[in-house]
Amino acid sequence: MEIQGKVALVTGAAVRVGRVTALTLAERGADVAITYLEGEPWQGTVVEIEARGVRALALPLDARDPAQVRRVVNDVVAAFGRLDILVNNASVWLSSPFVDITYEAWRTAIDVNLTGPFLVSQAAAPHMLAQGAGVIINMTDLSAFQTWRKGAHHAASKAGLVALTKVMAAELAPTVRVNAIAPGTVLLPPDASDEKRRWAEENSLLKRVGSPEDVAATVIFLVERDFVTGAVYFMDGGRALV
Numbered sequence: 001m002e003i004q005g006k007v008a009l010v011t012g013a014a015v016r017v018g019r020v021t022a023l024t025l026a027e028r029g030a031d032v033a034i035t036y037l038e039g040e041p042w043q044g045t046v047v048e049i050e051a052r053g054v055r056a057l058a059l060p061l062d063a064r065d066p067a068q069v070r071r072v073v074n075d076v077v078a079a080f081g082r083l084d085i086l087v088n089n090a091s092v093w094l095s096s097p098f099v100d101i102t103y104e105a106w107r108t109a110i111d112v113n114l115t116g117p118f119l120v121s122q123a124a125a126p127h128m129l130a131q132g133a134g135v136i137i138n139m140t141d142l143s144a145f146q147t148w149r150k151g152a153h154h155a156a157s158k159a160g161l162v163a164l165t166k167v168m169a170a171e172l173a174p175t176v177r178v179n180a181i182a183p184g185t186v187l188l189p190p191d192a193s194d195e196k197r198r199w200a201e202e203n204s205l206l207k208r209v210g211s212p213e214d215v216a217a218t219v220i221f222l223v224e225r226d227f228v229t230g231a232v233y234f235m236d237g238g239r240a241l242v
Contacts, residue, residue: 001084001085001133001135001223001224001226002224003025003028003029003030003085003220003223003224004028004029004030005029005030006029006030006031006082006084006085007030007031007032007033007076007080007081007082007083007084007085008022008025008030008031008032008033008084008085008086008087009032009033009034009035009072009073009076009083009085009086009087009120009124010022010025010032010033010034010035010087010089011034011035011061011063011087011088011089011090011116011117011120012035012036012037012089012090012091013032013034013035013036013045013087013089014034014036014037014040014041014042014045014058015040015041015045016187016212017089017139017183017186017187017212017215017216018034018087018089018090019034019045019212020212020213020215020216021087021089021212021215021216021219022034022045022049023045023048023049023052023216024213024216024217024219024220025085025087025216025219025220025223026048026049026052026054026056027052028220029054030054030084030085031054031055031056031057031080032049032054032055032056032057033056033057033058033059033076033079033080034046034049034056034057034058034059035058035059035060035061035063035072035090036058036059036060036061037060037061037062038060042058043058045058046058055079055080057075057076057079057080059072059075059076061090063090063112063115063116063117063119063120064111064112064115064116064119066119069116069119069120069123070123072120072123073120073123073124073127074123077127082127082131083124083127083128083134084128084131084133084134084135085134085135085136085137085223086120086121086124086128086134086135086136086137087137087139087219088116088117088120088121088136088137088138088139088161089139090112090116091112091113091139092108092109092112092113093154094108094109094151094153094154095150095151095154096150096153097149097150098150098152101152101153105153106153108153109153109154109156109157110153110156110157110160112157113154113157113158113160113161114157114158114160114161114164117138117161117164118164121136121138121164121168121178124136125168125172125176128172128175128176129172129175129176132175133175133176134172134175134176134177135176135177135178135179135222135223136168136172136176136177136178136179137178137179137180137181137219137222137223138161138164138165138178138179138180138181139180139181139183139215140158140159140161140162140165140180140181140182140232141158141182141183142182142183142184142234142236142239142240143155143158143159144158144159144161144162144182145159145182145240146240161180162180162232165178165179165180165230165232166230169229169230170230173229177222177226177228177229178229178230179222179228179229179230179231179232179233180231180232180233181215181218181219181222181232181233181235182232182233182234182235182236182240183210183214183215183235183236184204184210184234184235184236184237184239184240185200185203185204185209185210185236185237185239186209186210186211186212186214186215186235187209187210187211187212188200188209197209203239203242204236204237204238204239204242205237205238205239205241205242206237206238207237208237209237210235210236210237214235215235218233218235221233
């Protein structure tokens with residue numbers, strides 16, 4: 001799909017990887033809508049999107065709420081006239097030993113990381129099908145393929161998202177293509193210790209940490225390559241093989 005002149009929606013895009021993805025799509029000529037949580041600094045992202053000569057829209061969204069999801073997707077279509085690209089980026093990371101995971105924590109992981117992308121995709125797909133084309137990209141991670149201690153709820157949500165990606169690709173083909181990206185360590189927390197950075201570097205075949213730009217470039221690749229669907233692309237420096 002040619003990105004110039006298209007409309008993209010990136011969830012959870014006020015900061016970090018989502019923000020870079022939104023700006024990269026804008027640089028390619030797409031009008032970009034982003035969603036954010038209350039309190040996140042979304043205004044600067046909107047300014048930067050518009051500085052690239054395209055239109056921007058920012059909407060608050062708790063993707064666990066079906067009514068909010070439908071309203072956001074409808075608002076994007078009303079504002080821009082169409083919806084071509086959806087990047088389900090909004091996510092939460094929770095960590096706890098298996099025996100200590102509370103029901104509330106389990107529900108939060110599943111609802112944000114799996115139910116959210118399901119709801120947004122289900123709201124967006126009819127618009128894409130009606131206009132004759134669309135691309136959906138889900139952000140999973142390596143926990144869907146590796147055994148991460150203290151991450152059972154997170155891993156279950158991300159593994160479910162991989163399965164959802166494949167089923168969506170099969171059901172929405174040939175009109176809508178659906179793929180997923182599994183990043184490795186591409187952005188450490190601001191307060192990450194030197195020890196954490198060294199660990200991330202050592203647990204990569206390339207012996208370095210990636211960047212949000214690496215993930216955004218993979219988004220561009222998956223949007224533009226019209227013969228790719230139902231795939232999961234690892235952007236991890238080889239960490240999945242370590």
